[in-house]
Amino acid sequence: MKLPIYMDHHATTPVDPRVFEAMTPYFLQKFGNAASRKHSFGWEAEAAVELARKQAAQLIGARPKEIIFTSGATESDNLAIRGVAELHHERGNHIITVATEHNAVLDTCKRLERSGCRVTYLPVDRNGLVDPDDVRRAISAQTVLITVMFANNEIGTIHPVAEIGRLARENGVLFHTDATQAVGHVPVDVEKMNIDLLSFTAHKMYGPKGIGGLYIRRKNPRVALPPMIEGGGHERGMRSGTLNVPGIVGLGEACRICAGQMDAESERLRKLRDRLKNGILAGLDEVYLNGDETKRLPHNLNLSFACVEAESLLMGVHDVALSTGSACTSAAVEPSHVLKALGISEELIQSSIRFGLGRFNTEEEVDYVKDRVVEAVNRLRELSPLYHGSGSGKRTGG
Numbered sequence: 267m268k269l270p271i272y273m274d275h276h277a278t279t280p281v282d283p284r285v286f287e288a289m290t291p292y293f294l295q296k297f298g299n300a301a302s303r304k305h306s307f308g309w310e311a312e313a314a315v316e317l318a319r320k321q322a323a324q325l326i327g328a329r330p331k332e333i334i335f336t337s338g339a340t341e342s343d344n345l346a347i348r349g350v351a352e353l354h355h356e357r358g359n360h361i362i363t364v365a366t367e368h369n370a371v372l373d374t375c376k377r378l379e380r381s382g383c384r385v386t387y388l389p390v391d392r393n394g395l396v397d398p399d400d401v402r403r404a405i406s407a408q409t410v411l412i413t414v415m416f417a418n419n420e421i422g423t424i425h426p427v428a429e430i431g432r433l434a435r436e437n438g439v440l441f442h443t444d445a446t447q448a449v450g451h452v453p454v455d456v457e458k459m460n461i462d463l464l465s466f467t468a469h470k471m472y473g474p475k476g477i478g479g480l481y482i483r484r485k486n487p488r489v490a491l492p493p494m495i496e497g498g499g500h501e502r503g504m505r506s507g508t509l510n511v512p513g514i515v516g517l518g519e520a521c522r523i524c525a526g527q528m529d530a531e532s533e534r535l536r537k538l539r540d541r542l543k544n545g546i547l548a549g550l551d552e553v554y555l556n557g558d559e560t561k562r563l564p565h566n567l568n569l570s571f572a573c574v575e576a577e578s579l580l581m582g583v584h585d586v587a588l589s590t591g592s593a594c595t596s597a598a599v600e601p602s603h604v605l606k607a608l609g610i611s612e613e614l615i616q617s618s619i620r621f622g623l624g625r626f627n628t629e630e631e632v633d634y635v636k637d638r639v640v641e642a643v644n645r646l647r648e649l650s651p652l653y654h655g656s657g658s659g660k661r662t663g664g
C-alpha cells in the first residue's frame with residue numbers, strides 16, 4: 267500500500283490510464299484543429315471530437331448533437347442559467363433553485379438577482395433533500411427555470427430529479443441540473459427524467475481537468491442558448507473557441523469507461539464505503555452521518571465527530587487526503603452552506619469530514635483510513651475538556 271492515500275474524489279479524480287492513453291496521440295501526432303475543413307489533420311480531429319460527443323451523449327441518454335463542450339461544469343452552469351434568463355427575460359424573470367447547490371449555481375443566481383431576476387432558494391430537509399411539493403408551490407407564471415443539482419458534492423444526497431423534471435415539464439418551465447457528481451457514477455437519463463439542460467465535467471469521472479459539457483435539449487422543447495463567448499460560432503454558435511481536442515477525447519473515453527463499468531463500480535464502492543462507515547461507527551461513539559442514508563452517491567460518506575475539530579483531525583491523519591465541512595476562504599474558515607442548510611449545529615459542522623471513495627481505492631486502504639481516523643479521534647477527544655466534561659450521548663445535531 268502506498269501513502270498518501272487519496273480519498274477526496276468529489277474534489278477531483280485521477281485520470282484513468284486508459285483515458286490518458288486515448289488522449290496522448292492528440293497532442294503530438296493528431297494535433298489538428300477540429301474546425302480545419304481542408305486537410306486530414308482537421309478531419310481526424312473532427313472525427314475524434316464527434317466520437318467523444320457520441321460517447322458523452324450515450325452515457326446520459328442524449329443525442330450527440332445535444333452535447334456542447336465547455337471548460338467544465340462551472341462554465342456549463344453559467345451558460346445554462348444565464349442563457350435561459352436572457353433567452354426568456356420577456357416571458358418571466360423567476361428562477362427556482364435550492365440552498366445546497368454548488369457555488370457555480372448559487373453565485374450565478376446571485377448575479378442575476380442584481381440584474382433584476384427573482385430567485386427562490388428552496389430549503390432542504392434534515393437529510394439534504396428538496397421536497398418536490400416545495401418546487402411545485404414555488405412555480406409561478408413568471409418562472410422560466412428550475413435548477414436543482416442531481417447529487418450533492420458534500421453529502422452525496424441524490425435529489426428526486428425525475429419528479430422535479432416531470433413538474434417542470436407539466437408547467438412548461440425549463441429544467442437544468444448540475445449533474446457533475448452523478449454522471450458516470452449513477453444512472454442519468456435526460457429523456458426519462460425530463461431534463462432540458464445538464465452540466466457535467468470530465469475531472470470528476472476520471473477524465474482530465476478543464477473540459478466538460480452541457481447537454482442542451484433539441485426536441486420537445488428545442489432549447490437554443492445565447493452564448494457567453496462569441497467568435498467563430500463553434501459548438502452550434504453557443505460556445506465559440508477552438509476545441510480542446512485532447513481534452514474532449516479524454517472526456518469521451520472517460521464516459522465510455524464509466525458506461526461500461528458503472529454497475530460493478532458503484533456496487534464495489536458502496537461496499538467499501540459501508541465498510542468504512544461501519545468500521546468507524548463500531549470504533550467510536552458520537553459520530554453522526556450527514557446526508558441521506560440511502561438516497562446517496564455510493565462513494566460518498568460525510569460524518570461529524572462530536573468534540574473534534576475537523577481541521578485537527580485532518581492533521582492527525584495527514585497521510586490521507588480528505589475534506590472538511592468548512593471551506594477556508596481568504597481569511598476566515600467558513601462553515602459549509604450545505605451542512606448549514608441541513609440545520610446542523612455550528613459545532614458539528616466544524617467537526618465534519620467528507621470521504622470520497624474512488625476507482626483505485628482498495629479494501630486495504632479503507633481499513634487503514636478507518637484505523638487512522640479512529641485513533642486520531644480518540645486522541646483528540648482525550649485532550650478535549652468538552653468530551654469528558656459534557657458526558658457522552660449528547661446529540662446536538664447531525
Ligand SMILES: *Cc1c(COP(=O)(O)O)cnc(C)c1O
Nearest residue numbers: 338339340368370419444446467
Ligand atoms: C466540481 C463541481 C463543479 C465545478 O466543476 P468544474 O469542472 O471544476 O468547473 C460544479 N458543480 C458541482 C456539483 C461540482 O461538484
